[in-house]
Each structure stands twice: as structure tokens, then as C-alpha cells.
Amino acid sequence: MSKDANPKEALIKAAYADVNKFGNNQEFDKAVKAVNRILGVAPDDPTALHCKVVCLVQLSKFEEAYKFIEKNRLSSLFFEKAYCEYQLNKQQQALKTIDDAGLQPLPPNLKELRTQVLYRLERYDECLDSYRDIIKNTSDEYEEERRTNLSAVAANLAVDQTKEVPEVPEDTYEQYFNSACIQANRQKYAEAERKLRTSEKLCLEDECASEEEIIEEVDVIRVQLAYVLQLQGKTKEASSIYADCLRHKPKDAALVAVASNNLVVVNKDQNVFDSKKKIRAALADACESRLTSRQKQVIALNNCLLALYTNAGDQVQQLSQKLAQTYPQVEFEALLIRCTQLAKDRKHKEAIEQLQKFAAAHKSHEFVSKFAIIQLQLLQGNRKDAIETLLSLGEAKYKPGVVSALVSLYLGTDNKTAASALLKSAVDWYKKNEVSSGDLSDMWRQAAEFHLRGGASETAASSLEELLKLNPNDTKVLAQLVIAYAQFQPKRALELSRKLPKLETLTTASEIDALEAANWVMSAKAAKKTANTKVEPSPSTPLEKKKNRNRKRKGKLPKNYNAEVAPDPERWLPKYERTGFRKKRGGARGKDVIKGSQGMASGAADQYDMSSRVNLTKNSPATPVYQETAPGPRQQHRKGGHKKKKGGRF
């Protein structure tokens, strides 16, 4: 029997040694196996059970660890149990577990965990107090992390504009990021942008983390930067940053949801198919637990609006109903979305009825609902009902904006009497209630102008009297009052006009005579010119033009003129006086003509034929001689002469 006990103990010791070794090396999966061997031998060993829970938690197997604790009823492990509940997103249960521990004061681990649970439960005031207490009482190497967590709590508190935000440190990039979140929640976007850029620079300079970790961290900062740019109106830059970050496919589901949702907001009613995919990514279950309730609410609202933009009427109704049930604080917005869809479907009456029901059920929204009803009635073209709704606002109908709207609607329906009566009743109401504020000055002035325009001078004078009470030294109001009284009560106008500053009257009678001459009135063109600014233009003397003499043109020369060759000296002499002239040819021709005509007798025909035969036989050798020496006309000339000579012989 003693031999059997010894092998178990040896086994347990060896397993514990393994657990210790693996635990030191962060190899919790191997440690779990070693612990399982121990539990196989000794199932009720408390130390082994504790070790297993720790190993499972370290392996992020919170569900398995939680079940193990429940099954074995390890009631002493408060911290581990609460931590598993915290990680499993059962915040209320975790808080209850911590509080039921009954340990006062809480040990540091439970206090730390409780603070984190409060942060998750979005009870930031208690969380802030708890962190201040922890920071004050604890001093370890996690001081900076706690300060960062403190700034995170402050950032969430900054969402409420009325609360005061404590000073936060700005040493690390995380703290810069959280400080930027504070500024963004306070709507100081320029300051937030500057801090975010600083945070990005610090994060990129971090050498402790790996490349992938740096990219993940920078993406978070960039998405927030894009958010800040978007709210400043720089949507293109923001859109490119969002797309760039989504291309990295970050592991953080919350980051994906934020970027997707904000891209949908950038798109608005454009590119609705891409928006549908992105809103579906934002609505994924993976990021359900990672997002705050406010973030989820906004995403759901945007989903409804996207359905509205895609004209999916039924889907709008369903989504808005679900939205109203899930998030009661945006019930009015859901109703407005539903009414917008009904208005698109030309069901103004139904929309108005729903708004009236909502106004009856929720008194706090009655005032704003009536304005929505008025909008729908005017969209419908029902001015009469809109006027009635405006009149049913109670005392709010005497606000200057409402009065102006009623006056516009009355004038639009050609009901000047009602408009006048309304302005008069408003004047009376303010007199009765003795409300004095600067905003009413404009309404008094408008009422006075309206009545002056409409011819009701007495009512206008009443309004102006009220204005004069507000501003006793306002000469403008006094002048308008004089104008009003001049219509129906000249004496009062005279009295008031004495208070007006003296008018610079025209002293010169000639000026008045010039005005009375009224030449400027006759022509409409001259009427626009002021009578006092008449300036006669002096007649300009015409400039004497200097005449420039044109040079004489060169004489025309022949086209084939050659300057080098001297002209013919005999070019102007008659042809018969020139050196190359031949008189003989002319004389010879005349003689031959005379001879020929005389020689041509009636009997010469036969002789001519005979002589031609003789001529051919005798003169045949002489003909080529003439051809060689003389040109054409000379040859022909000589030839004719010879023939006639022989005829003369006979």
C-alpha cells in the first residue's frame, strides 16, 4: 500500500513541475494537459482546479472556464469568475459577482475589474471616481495605462456637453488619441484633427511594436481622423481615408463597422448599392458586442435612412418600427422617417394622423410635432390647415417667426384683414405681458412696416410706440413714427418731428428754382441723374490733323525692262525716218501692181499658158538659186515679176 501512494505523489510532482515550467513559458495549452493529468489522478485538488481555470482564461476560452467553474462550484474563485463574465459581455452578472464576494475593501484585482465593468456598463461617473481612487492608492508599472484609461472615461463623459471634463495627460500616442476623442465629442474638430495627427506621428515612431501592430494602430487613428474631417465638411479626404483603411481588412470588427457606417453617411442618397453592402457590414453580429449603444443606435438609424433613400417603402416601415422598439430615445426620428416615406407615397393625411397620435402620447414632443405637421400640410398644399395648426400653438404663436409665417400665409391667401388682425393681437399680447427682449425689435419694425404698407397707420403707430419704449433715443423709430402719424394725425406728427434732428435745408433759393424748373423731370433719362450734380461738359476743340504728303509713285516701266541695256535712240522717230527702212520694196510693189493690171488683157490667157510652159523650161535652173538666198516673201515676189515680163514681150 505504501508503494502505491508513492507513484501518485511522484506523478503529481512531475505534473506540477511541468505546469510551473509551461506557465513560466506562457505555454498554457501544454500546461492545461499537465493539469489534466493531475486532475485525472486527484480530481479534487484545489490547486490543480485553480491552475486549470487560469490556463483556460489565459487561452481566452472564457466560456469553457466559466462552465468549469460552475460545474465544480469553485466559489472561492470570485475574481476569475467575474473576469469570465466580463469577457463574455455579461456585465451586470459580473458586477453582481464582484459585489457578492463580500470583501471590503476590495482587493486590487477585484477593484480593477469592477472599474472596467463599470466602463462597459457606460456608468462613467462611477468609473471616473473609481479610477481616481485606484491611481491614488496604487503605484506599479501600469501607471501610464491607468492614466490612458482615465482619459478614455473622460472622452466618453465629453459626449454630454453639460458635464465638466477633467484634465487628461498627453504623453503617449494613446493619450493623444483619447484627448482627440474628447475634443471631437466637444465638437472642436480642428483641435481634434491636430491631436490626431500628432498621435499618428507618435504611433509610427513606436519601435516596440511590430509592423502589423503599427498598421492596426494607425488605422484606428486614421479612421478617427477621417471622422473629424468628415464633420468639418472635407468629405472627399475622409472618404479616401475610409476606403484606404477598409482595404487593409482590419481585424477589429468595431473599426470596420465605424468606417463602413461613415462611408454610408458620405454617400448619402448616392451610390446606394455600395452603401447597402457597407451598412450590412456595419450591422454584422461580430461587432455587436464591440460597439457602444450609441454607435449601434446611430447605425440602425442610418440603416432606416438608407432604406428611405432606396425607396423601399415596406422596409422603411419595418425598420423604423424595429428601431422605435429597440431604441426608444430615437422614436421620434423613426416616426419622422416613416412620415417622410408616407409623404413620398402621397399619404400626407396618414402621416399627419400618426404625428398627431405621437404628439398626444408624448407631450414633450408636441411642439416639434406640430411643426412637422405644418410641413406636411404645406407639402400637401393645405394652407388653411397649416394656418390653423400655427394658431393652435398657444402663446408660442406670438413668437416673431411664427407671426411672420402666419402673415405670409395670410397674404398668400389674400386675407389681409386676418394678417392685420394677427399683427394687432400680437402687439396687444406683448403689451399685456410686458415682455421686453431685443428679439422683438425686428418684429415690431416688421409689423409697423406691414401696417404702413397696408394703410393702417394707427396700428403701425402703436407698434412704433412700443419700439420707441425699447429704444427711446432711436431716431430711426422716431422718424418712422412721424411717417405713421403723418397719415392720420398731423399734430402728433408735428410734435414728434420737433424731436428729429434738424434737416439741412437748401439755403439757396436758386437751387430750389432749378428744381422747380423741372426740366430734368421731363425726360425719364435725366430724372435718374441728380439735380445737384449737373456738370456741363466743355466743348472740346477739334484737333488739327497734320497732313502727310504722299510721295509720288515711280513711273511705270515695261515688264521686260532691262536697266543694263540702253534704250534704242531712234525709238521716238517715225518708221520711215529710221535707218533700216527700205523704200524700194514699197515702190516696186506699186509698180508691179500697176503693170499687172494693165497687162492683163483678154487675150493674155492663152499666152499666159504658153509662156508658162516656156518659163518652166528656161528658168528652171534659176529658181533654186533664189530659194537659197532670199526669204519666203522675196522669193514669191521675184517669181511673179518674171512671169509678167515675158507676157509683155508678146
Add this chain to the structure above:
Amino acid sequence: MVVQEDNPNTGDVQEKTETAPVAEPSKIFTVEILHMIKDAQQQHGLRHGDFQRYRGYCSRRIRRLRKALKYPQGDKRHFKRRDVTIGQLTGKKADERFIHIPLICAERAWAYAMQLKQESNTEPRKRFHLVNKLRRACFYALQLQELCNTEAFDARTKLECEAYVAWMHGTLHFELQLWKTAGEHLKRAQVVYENLGKALPEDEQELYRAKVNEFTPNLRYCAYNISGGASGGKIDEILELRAQGVLENLDVLVSQTKTESSEGLQTIDWRGRKVTVRPEKVRLFLLSAQELDKSLAKTTKQDAKIELIERILMDCKDAIQAVRDEIKQDPKLRSLTTGQTVSGVQYLLAYLSYIRHSRTLQRNLCLVEQAKLNFYDPNLQSQQNVGDGKRVRPQDLARLYEIILQNVTEMQQINGLEDDATYQSEVENLAITFKAFRCYYIALTLIDIKKWKEAVALYERASNYATEALKGKSSPEFQLQEELKKVVSAIDGCKFSAHAYSVLEDDNSEESGTTTKSQKTTKPLYERLSLYKEDQSLHTKAPNVFKLTPDMEPIPCKPIFFDLAMTYVELPSLEGKLESPGKKGASITGFVKGFLGWGGGGNK
């Protein structure tokens, strides 16, 4: 035999004169025979004693008359005598010019006789031709008298014709040296012309007086040729004419002529002076001018009134032209123009000018009334725009009053009325009245172009003018006191307005800035309940009352939050289970856990 022929003619004339009816049908002609003959003779040669030229003129005149009246005597080939009968002077196609044909025929024959008389000095035979032409002239004269004694002609024409016939017969008998009958005829003609001259207005008496004087030499010659008892012969002739009843009939005709002339408005009475009116156009115009006031009283529309007045003004212009033509034609009247005293014709011209200017003033006042229908006076509250026409600006009214003032100035300068103190004061008062109106509308114009100081000055001047005009004596024809009082009261009211507006002008930039700021906002009504703005988009399909659709919202990233509780998850102490040095291992484990915890930022 000749004497026997003459006696039946005289008897016929007497019988016709006695039996002529004096009834007046609807269409009655008036022919001034003497006046017409004198005009023709003066213009066509008789001024120089050229009877031949005058005869040619008469021939051409007869030809023109027959052609114009389409009353030819046959055609080119055949002559067929056609005398003018009573048929052409009554009925639908009656024309006054038909009576001119026998008259001009008589004149032609008479002219030929006178021509022959000139030529008979050298050729005694022409005296017989002369006598025959005078007989022909008497024939045509009797033909004329036959036509004139019908119902188609008035009393004056009958008298003129009576005298003409007597004169023509006297001339014939004078040439035949029948001294007794010639004297009788000439005497009768003289008596008729003398009485006719007395019955007519003063302007026309000269002509008849000259004609009466022409008979004196001939009558004296006849008396000389009647030997013995010249004076007794005259008295006997007068008694004989009375016995024949000619003078009695003459009196009746003379009285009728006076009645007709008075009916024809021969004289006018204006500002204490009576002036005769000779031109026909002027008389017609004056009659229609009297009818104008009745027509204007019946008419209610301003357009119709203006049309009526403009028609009268056209007639008035024609009448003035007629009077001026009369002045040009008469050298005597022309010489009177340069004289100091105003002649009757000048006074008539002044009267017509006054009528023209006063009617023009009346027309312009109608234009002002018409313009005021479309004019919105900011100083009159109860006024409503009734007119359908174009909107009228104060410049237009000022221009109208400027035209009225020019008219009044011309009215002041009418010739012949410079010395009339009452007239001048009346017109001066009118001028001041219209100056007040003009200044008032000029002030309104200045207000339109936002010149408040000048407007106040002109309001003052208009008020002064109006007060002065109310004090002075007003013209009885134009009643403007009520309007002046209205203008004065309006000026009292709006003068202060202009003063106030000038004060407002200094603060205008500030106020406009504020208004612009409030008007420029595009927020929905729900977001600007404290701003007064009459938004016109409420009447459109996109009212700006409330933003019905909420906006899409972007969401921020979560802040970075470290999971520090993880650092407390550690293995329990194993010292009891191990025999190895556990302390060193614990310290190493703590360090390693710290590193792990820091690296666990992935849970953020």
C-alpha cells in the same frame, strides 16, 4: 313799240314781287350777289377796266360750273339749251352754285356791252351790238330774279336780286336814252342798296355805301336830261314808287334780313365790347362752341370729353385762320393792325385765341384727371386705383402741369388784352395755382428718387404758391379752390414724412444690413422662431418649416482602453507542490506576466 315792250316787263316785275311767297323751307340759300360780283370784278381785270378779260373769265366760269354741276347744254355736236330751273334748287341734289349760272351769264353779257361801249367811240355801228348785249343781260337778270323769288332763298338774297335787276334795266334804258325809266330803275336800285346796307353789320356796309354812290352821276345825268321840273320829278318818282308798293315790301324784307343776321350770330359780346363777325367759318364755330358746354355736361368719360374739346380746337384753328385771311385780304384792316387802338377784327382774333387757350387748358385738365385715375398718391389714404391703363408716375403729372403753365403763359400774352388789368390778374392767379400743383408733383418725384431734403423744400414752395393762389382772385371759368385746399392739407401731412425719411436715410445702411442678415438665413422656421421673416417659400411645394427627414450621422471610434484586469489572472503559488526554489520562479513569472499584460492591447 319799244316803250310798249318795256312797260309789260316792268309790270311783270312788279307782279312777281308782290306775289312772291315768303315761306322758308328747310334748305335756304344765301347768295351775296353784290359781294360776289365785286370780288370777281376786282380779281379779273375790271380794276384796270379790262372788260374783255372779265368776259373771258365769265365764260370759263360758266363752263366750269356746268361741268361741275353736270348740267351741260347738249353735247359736242349738238347744242341744246338748258336753263337753270327751280328744280335744280330744290330737292335732294339742290346746290347753291346753280344760281351762279344765270348771274354769271348776265355778267358776261354786261361785260361784253361795256367792252363794246369802249369800242363804239371809233365804230358807231357797235352801239347796236351794245344795246343787244344789254338786253341779253337784262334777260338773264330777270331769269335770276325769277329763281330768287322762290322759297329756296332768304330775304337778303331777294333784296340783292331786286337791286341787281333794277340796276341792269337802268343801265339798258340809260344807253337807250330813255331817261325817265332809266332814272326810275337806277333810283330803285339805289334805294334798295341803301336800305340793305343799313340792315347788314358794320363790316359789310362799306361795300353797299360805295355802290350807292355809283348811282349819283347817272341819276344826275338823267335829271339833267329830263327838262323842266327836275326837283318835282324826283319827288313824284318817290311818291310813285311808294304808290306801287315797292317800298313797303322793301321794309318787310329789310326787317327779315336783320332777324336772320342776328340769328346767324353776327356779333359777339365779350368783356364789355361788341364785335361783328363776318366770316362764315367763325360764325359756325361760335355756334358750335356754345353747344360744347352742353355736350361736355352730358359726357362723363374723360376720353369723350377730350375728343370733343379737340374737335372744337380744330374748328377754332380754322376760324382763327379765316380771320387772319380776312385781315390779309383787306388793306384797310391791315393798316389798322399797326395802330394803337385795337380794331374789331383784332379783338375778334383775341377772343378766338382766348377760346382756343381756355379750351386747351380745359382739355389738359381732363388729361390730368385721366392720369390721376392711374396715379397712386402716397399721401392720400382713401384713394383707390380705378383706371385700367398704365401706371402713372409723378413726372407725368408734373409734365402735364408744365404744359398747362405754358398754355397759361400764352394766354397772358394774347394781343389786345395786355391792358386789361382784370384779365391779367385772373390769368396770373391761374398761373400760381398750376405752379403749386407742379411743385407738388415735382416733390413727389423727388421723394421717388429718395431726395428728401429737396422734396421738403419743394413742398414748402408748393404750399406757399397754393396759399397765395387761394388769397388772390380766381378765374370764374376754372374752379380749383377745393383742389388747392386738398393739396395744402396733403402737404401738411407728408412734409413731416419727408423730414422723417431724410433722417432715416442716415441710418439706412445699418438697417439694411440687419434686414439683409435676417432675410438671408435659410434655416427652417422651427430653428428661427425668434426671427421675423416673411418667407415666400411657404407658398411653394418646398416649404421651409421643418426638416422632416433626419440626417445620417457618422460615429466616432471608441477611445483606447486597456484591459488591466488581465494582469491579475495568474497561476496560484505552487510552492507547496514543488521542492525546487519557488521564489525565483515567482519573480520571473511576475515579470513575464507584466510583459504579457502590456502586449495584450489587442483587446482594446
